[in-house]
């Protein structure tokens with residue numbers, strides 16, 4: 001499958017790994033918009049949040065567990081988790097991923113979403 005994040009998980013494309021377990025791979029975003037900007041992806045290919053089901057939602061739970069673990073390990077007290085689903089929301093890579101943003105004061109509302 002021609003999927004950028006599947007290739008990153010497989011090690012075919014380099015990435016700056018921050019966490020890995022049986023279900024989850026996490027790495028630094030190549031174009032960070034905050035001092036901490038990591039991407040958490042399920043190892044299983046799921047295109048987007050629309051395709052989360054009872055069968056695969058365990059991967060999503062594992063992602064949130066791993067986010068809590070990485071945040072604790074790196075003493076990140078406050079953070080934002082974002083998932084963009086679909087074109088209008090700005091999803092550019094069609095492999096489910098969650099952005100972990102931290103390290104700066106973040107606004108809320110239309111302006112802060114770029």
Ligand code: AMP
Nearest residue numbers: 015028029030031032084090091092093
């Ligand atoms: P989204 O726009 O929500 O689909 O997020 C995709 C993210 O993937 C963007 O923030 C990109 O900067 C990031 N990205 C794209 N290619 C790479 C790469 N090779 N390594 C790390 N991050 C990437």
Ligand code: ZN
Nearest residue numbers: 003006045095
């Ligand atoms: Zn994929």
